[in-house]
Amino acid sequence: MTATAPAAVTTRGLTKRYGSHTALHGIDLDIARGSVFGVIGPNGAGKTTTMRLLLDIIRPSGGEVRVLGEDPRTGGAALRRRIGYLPGELHLASRVRGRELLAHYAEISGRVRPGVVDALAGRLGLDLGRPVRSLSKGNKQKLGLIQAFMHEPELLVLDEPTSGLDPLVQQEFLAMLREAKEHGQTVFLSSHVLSEVQQAADEVAILRAGHIVELATVARLRETAVRRVRVVVGEPDAAALRATLDRLPGVTGVRDVADRVGAAAFEAQLDAHVDTFVKAIGLHEVIDLTIQEPDLEQSVLGFYNEAEVVR
Numbered sequence: 001m002t003a004t005a006p007a008a009v010t011t012r013g014l015t016k017r018y019g020s021h022t023a024l025h026g027i028d029l030d031i032a033r034g035s036v037f038g039v040i041g042p043n044g045a046g047k048t049t050t051m052r053l054l055l056d057i058i059r060p061s062g063g064e065v066r067v068l069g070e071d072p073r074t075g076g077a078a079l080r081r082r083i084g085y086l087p088g089e090l091h092l093a094s095r096v097r098g099r100e101l102l103a104h105y106a107e108i109s110g111r112v113r114p115g116v117v118d119a120l121a122g123r124l125g126l127d128l129g130r131p132v133r134s135l136s137k138g139n140k141q142k143l144g145l146i147q148a149f150m151h152e153p154e155l156l157v158l159d160e161p162t163s164g165l166d167p168l169v170q171q172e173f174l175a176m177l178r179e180a181k182e183h184g185q186t187v188f189l190s191s192h193v194l195s196e197v198q199q200a201a202d203e204v205a206i207l208r209a210g211h212i213v214e215l216a217t218v219a220r221l222r223e224t225a226v227r228r229v230r231v232v233v234g235e236p237d238a239a240a241l242r243a244t245l246d247r248l249p250g251v252t253g254v255r256d257v258a259d260r261v262g263a264a265a266f267e268a269q270l271d272a273h274v275d276t277f278v279k280a281i282g283l284h285e286v287i288d289l290t291i292q293e294p295d296l297e298q299s300v301l302g303f304y305n306e307a308e309v310v311r
């Protein structure tokens with residue numbers, strides 16, 4: 001036995017081709033045990049493909065995968081029981097009631113502690129007595145989440161878990177993620193938008209067209225993200241401030257906005273260079289300064305829109 005447990009998920013050069021189309025171009029991932037790892041990306045980026053490869057629902061065209069130290073191709077039912085999986089598309093057309101369906105899943109996933117299903121249903125606000133085919137999209141999603149969480153697996157693989165959930169239920173789900181992490185479980189989740197993952201994830205991979213275009217901690221994304229700034233100076237200092245803003249690195253879109261009589265205000269976008277900005281602004285007679293919370297969503301859209309990755 002080694003002193004440290006293996007990473008929850010490791011991939012090296014993971015590649016998936018569908019005919020002539022390459023959905024994943026050799027991605028490398030390391031997801032530490034006990035962490036929450038988010039993968040975000042636009043439609044068709046390869047998020048679902050990555051997750052299905054981890055679950056051995058599909059097989060790689062190349063590269064290596066280890067899940068909880070095992071090869072998913074040979075891990076079989078024993079490995080599967082250590083994982084909770086929420087698929088991106090749930091097909092729940094059955095006449096059976098939620099409780100019966102979960103009992104059926106429990107035969108596959110292994111032991112579920114008494115009370116856990118009811119506790120999860122209570123938290124998410126799901127009536128387990130209704131036939132699953134009569135449930136709304138959001139309520140089906142809750143059922144999917146319960147089946148992923150109920151056996152308290154070592155690894156949770158959640159494909160767009162908040163899809164269809166209202167904001168209150170999303171908050172409850174985020175609390176469930178925090179608790180999972182506190183209990184040492186590992187979470188790998190996907191989303192289209194960062195706002196969902198930034199509250200919960202330690203690390204985020206941005207996937208686009210089968211390539212990881214950015215891999216960073218949420219803290220690091222925040223540091224490099226675009227912020228809106230607003231500076232107000234006395235009228236006599238306006239031209240000098242404008243000249244400073246125009247030459248500062250990381251400052252773009254400077255515009256003159258109306259302010260009270262005798263003062264001039266400028267708004268701009270600032271990326272990363274906060275220290276340089278504050279020091280340069282400090283040379284002027286500043287009446288007011290606002291630096292907004294960074295807009296991570298906008299930064300991520302920048303990654304989505306970057307020129308095609310060439311390999």
Ligand SMILES: Nc1ncnc2c1ncn2[C@@H]1O[C@H](COP(=O)(O)OP(=O)(O)OP(=O)(O)O)[C@@H](O)[C@H]1O
Binds near residue numbers: 022043049192
């Ligand atoms: N069974 C398949 N046969 C052929 N191509 C496929 C298949 N499954 C996925 N693809 C293609 O692989 C690429 C990645 O798809 P994938 O479903 O992994 O993306 P995604 O990031 O999960 O997207 P979304 O956000 O829309 O769910 C897409 O171009 C998709 O069309």
